[in-house]
Amino acid sequence: MTTTTTRLYCLVVDDSLVVRKVARRILNSLKFNVDEAENGQVALDLCGTLMPDLILLDWNMPVMSGIEFVRAFREKYGAVSAKVIFCTTQGDVEHIRDAAAAGANDYIIKPFDAAMLRRKIEAVLGIAA
Amino acid sequence: MYVANPTAIKALADVVVSSMQRFRIPLTPENYSLWYEYHIGNNRELQRTMDVIISNSADFDETVLHDLYVTFLSSAKEAEIVRETSVNVQDALRNLISVALRVGVDADEFGAALTELAAMEHTKSTDGLRDLVGHLIGESRKMAEKSQVAGARMRESASKIETLERRLESALVEARTDSLTGLANRRFFDSRLRALAGDAMNSGDELSLLMIDVDRFKRVNDTWGHRVGDELLRHLASTLQRTVRREDLVARYGGEEFAVILPQADAAAAIAVGENIRRALASVPVPLDVTPVMPPATVSIGVSCYQPGDPLSEWVGKADAALYRAKQEGRDQVRYIQ
Numbered sequence: 478m479t480t481t482t483t484r485l486y487c488l489v490v491d492d493s494l495v496v497r498k499v500a501r502r503i504l505n506s507l508k509f510n511v512d513e514a515e516n517g518q519v520a521l522d523l524c525g526t527l528m529p530d531l532i533l534l535d536w537n538m539p540v541m542s543g544i545e546f547v548r549a550f551r552e553k554y555g556a557v558s559a560k561v562i563f564c565t566t567q568g569d570v571e572h573i574r575d576a577a578a579a580g581a582n583d584y585i586i587k588p589f590d591a592a593m594l595r596r597k598i599e600a601v602l603g604i605a606a
Numbered sequence: 607m608y609v610a611n612p613t614a615i616k617a618l619a620d621v622v623v624s625s626m627q628r629f630r631i632p633l634t635p636e637n638y639s640l641w642y643e644y645h646i647g648n649n650r651e652l653q654r655t656m657d658v659i660i661s662n663s664a665d666f667d668e669t670v671l672h673d674l675y676v677t678f679l680s681s682a683k684e685a686e687i688v689r690e691t692s693v694n695v696q697d698a699l700r701n702l703i704s705v706a707l708r709v710g711v712d713a714d715e716f717g718a719a720l721t722e723l724a725a726m727e728h729t730k731s732t733d734g735l736r737d738l739v740g741h742l743i744g745e746s747r748k749m750a751e752k753s754q755v756a757g758a759r760m761r762e763s764a765s766k767i768e769t770l771e772r773r774l775e776s777a778l779v780e781a782r783t784d785s786l787t788g789l790a791n792r793r794f795f796d797s798r799l800r801a802l803a804g805d806a807m808n809s810g811d812e813l814s815l816l817m818i819d820v821d822r823f824k825r826v827n828d829t830w831g832h833r834v835g836d837e838l839l840r841h842l843a844s845t846l847q848r849t850v851r852r853e854d855l856v857a858r859y860g861g862e863e864f865a866v867i868l869p870q871a872d873a874a875a876a877i878a879v880g881e882n883i884r885r886a887l888a889s890v891p892v893p894l895d896v897t898p899v900m901p902p903a904t905v906s907i908g909v910s911c912y913q914p915g916d917p918l919s920e921w922v923g924k925a926d927a928a929l930y931r932a933k934q935e936g937r938d939q940v941r942y943i944q
Contacts, residue, residue, distance in 0.1 A: 493807070493808045493809070493810065494810060495806075495807055495808070495809075495810040495914050496807055496808060496914070499807070499914045499915035502915060503915060566801070566804045566805075566808075573655055573658065574654060574655060574658055577658045585669070586673050586676075586677075586804075587804040587807050587808065588800065588803040588804045588806070588807045588914060588918065589807075589915075590915055590916055590917040590918075590920075591915065592917065593669050593917075596667050596668065596669050597667075597669065600665040600667055600670075
């Protein structure tokens, strides 16, 4: 079916099942197509199949962390249009700078809710989600 | 940089406000203090982070602004304590090193201490500073042992650093504590609530909240006086701390309202804790040196559980609504809202 071609596609990369579930619910309500990956390596492979418009990225993950993913992703795919929002917890402020330097577009602090995530997405994609 | 004279203050305010207008930032007190700090340049981490956002031409939306405020400014008092203490510790350390130099201790002996001194310039977290101070105590003890001549002076320096460590510890505790009850204060409660909700979102563990309000507290104050009212609040505080689990955080939320955060507790567990609190309080007279003896006080308690993805305000609001229901339905009871 091609009825969903205008939908944007978001990849949620987080080792927490709860975060993935919450993010999926919010993103679905914003009419995104959603896929999930539990670490950076799985995410990198998925990007090879279909390039997301948006990647919601956790910091701490086994196998391949968020920052490792951003670096590998930007190196492999260059300046593709995919935007990266990475998720951090309060007190991980120094991560913000490192992630921005590695090519993340914005960040969101956990715990996030639907309104917070929507505002971030709107800002990063320059759209009204 | 501290700005003292009125002309300079006015000039700085103009710069801050026009910069805020350029980025279309609403002129709220929170936002103003962010921009003020940014322009005055005391908080280098804030400045760098804001520069990153500006250079990425990302939006300073409400969330970003709030994040920045929470991260850099709402804990400003704590940061101030850390800053002051680290200056004092640096002084003590410089003394220690100059003593060591004068008595001819080998430079290698305090190489590690010098490294620590350099590291301290970059330390901004409480934990980092605590580690550092602990390490310094060890270092200065070691140096004292190595040098017979300087032994006494070394020990003196070491004990100065130990004093500073205790002062740091108590200043930090004070910044988080409600002075009347000795419980966590509202500011510390807010920051723990957010952090624990973040943990719960990551781990998928349950997280519950009790909101507790003394029944007819105004009547107690009017009948028995404010001093007795304060006694009652202290009595409730100690009852709470005795009754909750070790991992729970008890805070004075404001006035006669208290709150307990219960990590890894589902609704049933949280309601059970609430019931224990209610019963513990209602079963004994308030211990006061007054005659006639004051009858037991009662509390109404509202319970709610955190749902990851919901705003924190909604979670707290549900516990408040449950508390309101407990009051409506006759007080001295626990109510839960899903």
